[in-house]
Amino acid sequence: MRKSVNRVWRRVMANKLISEMGLPKSIANIFAARNIHTAKDALSLTEFELMELLDVGLAEVTTAVSSISEISCPPYQTALSLLEQRMHNEHLAGHLPTRLKGLDAALCGGIPFGVITELVGPAGIGKTQFCLKLSLLASLPSSHGGLDGHVVYVDTESKFSSRRMIEIGVNSFPEIFQIEGMAQQMAGRILVLQPTTPTEFSECLQKIKDSLLQHHVKLLVIDSMAALVSGDGQGQCRQHPLGWHMTFIKSLAEFSRIPVVVTNQVRSHSGDDPFHYSFQDSRQNLDFPTTFDSHLVAALGIPWAHAVSIRLVLESKSGQRFIKVAKSSMSPPVAFTFAISASGISLLHDDGIEMTGPEINAICGQVLKHFNVASSINDAHNIKYFRDFEVTVVYSIKNWSFRVVCG
């Protein structure tokens, strides 16, 4: 608890008051007289501007600025102590294992704490399935490798299916779920929020921030981000609504040290998407977007792509589904084949395929036959795209099951 309080305190470093910094009385009074109260106010002016404003000599200004900077600067630590701290305080040195062996090995243990992990792919590829499985894994007791905590699931497209989640649980961890009342306890740890407008979404995020510290929330899932926030318009306008959400979610992840998983949609590559710099001669370069059929790009734009720390691309090509580690500072670019079954997502091979070229970032979505799974309960919103392979979708509801086979 003390650790998280420390981080909250650090959040307001920028707002540290000059009057409380222990500067010599004379200069502190001059700052106050000119309405410069916080570190942010003082450091937003250059030294010459301060000299003009405060009417003092350069030497005094330099000394004051360097004292203010030293006090407002966050403390340093060596990379070694950072590692030791994480290994000591956090589950698996700050990772949530996905139980997909190959992926966990690539990610040095699992989904990392404290940063945003993005799942991007075409509709129906399995992003929500992945999120459901992760939610379950986070709520499991630590004796079974879980984080033993609450999960906040922000569902903006009404895709959350608790029945499907229980089904994944029953099939993946039968020994837990067969115990009386366990299913209820696990499901009781997952809190689902379903905002329907961008304003509600922003309010949701504020509420989450407030409750993160008080309750043992161990995972935040936002499925999906793109539904309520627009990131890129044609021409990349400088101020887009995503900016605030991006920094907010990033700082939430950072100060609470929990994994944050966000799903993102795709859109088709338009002629305006830039791929080249001015020094590149566009004639000679292989225009790789056109070599893949129905090439797609991630929504939400370039600033969002910079803000996420891990980007997992899910795509399907020639009847095979792939999950690719497209952006990760700790993994080589590697792809795994996967399938969706009753127990959620599973990898077909734990050895990934290393991809050294730009195709690691490409998203291929061979959009195929439209199939509407209309089960008798409120899962009618599940629309899946299939072709050329059979899928058995089983929903077990209490004592009767509903089986759908499509081919």
Place this chain on the structure above:
Amino acid sequence: MEVSSLPISASHRAKLISAGYISISSLSSISPAHLARDLGISENEATGILKVASQRGGPERTIPSHHSIVDGAQTAWDMLHEEESCRRITTSCADLDDILGGGISCKEVTEIGGVPGIGKTQLGIQLAINVQIPLEYGGLAGKAVYIDTEGSFMVERVQQVAEACIKDMQEYDSFLRKDLPARQVNLQANDFLANIYYFRICSYTEQIAVINYLEKFISEHKDIKVVIVDSITFHFRQDFDDMALRTRLLGGMALKLMKLAKKFTLAVILLNQVTTKYSGGSFQLTLALGDSWSHACTNRIILYWNGNGRYAHIDKSPSIRSASAPYAVTGRGIRNLASNCKRVKLILRARLAHDEHICRSLI
């Protein structure tokens, strides 16, 4: 020289001018008491003003090197000596080192930008490790400061890169010194981690504060040879309505970093993000933070995708010609795109270059 250019407070300046002291030479032979009376200020303040004035224009200022025509200047010949003896930090990729003239220069600010996922943080981590390579392996035996504004510093990855670096040094040892008894590399990955000073920055105020504080920090930790800021852009990209303020703050930061690089002979590496701009009828990629920022850094390297691989392009440098080289991001860090056996050659090359230079300077 004019009094108006002296770094003194505005009211003192105004008083000087209204009392008739317009040039600095007019202050050269006046006593503090006399000045205090003329301006109506205390004698202490007058002494202060005269001290500043004498530092600016005095002819009796001690000149560090031999006699120069303009005070404080260095001759190009002296600078040539300095430039040649300037160490460079290897990037572990021989092709990249080649186009950089041996590696990242240790007295300048280098900006490295690219699309997300191209390997900027990877390169930053590689350099933070490579600066620590001991002198006998052609390295600088220095320490690193890593300023993380985005939370992209993953310790597990740093461990991986450190371990791979140690293995490389071992291989180099056995390759080069095969007729001598085997020498153990007495380093562990954790030793490398202990020499990286990590700052986590959460707002632009903290970013400015840490850059201001670095001067004091580095004078207390003299063996720091590289400062990496990952990324310089993040906190300046959103929240800024006042673009003029942003430009001023960025300019101030760039100047301070340049001063740091020169004063302590260290490499400053700034990682930048990309944005799009409309030019020549189409949208193109360009580094973020605007046109005025693009003038601020001495060197600029752009990492980009070309065909099937990652390339680095030297976009701007006063001393190196513009060129591109391929590189790869592997489990061991940044390496050559070509086969692995070049790994040993690159360390060997660095060592030979160093030896060659020592021979040259003895002549």
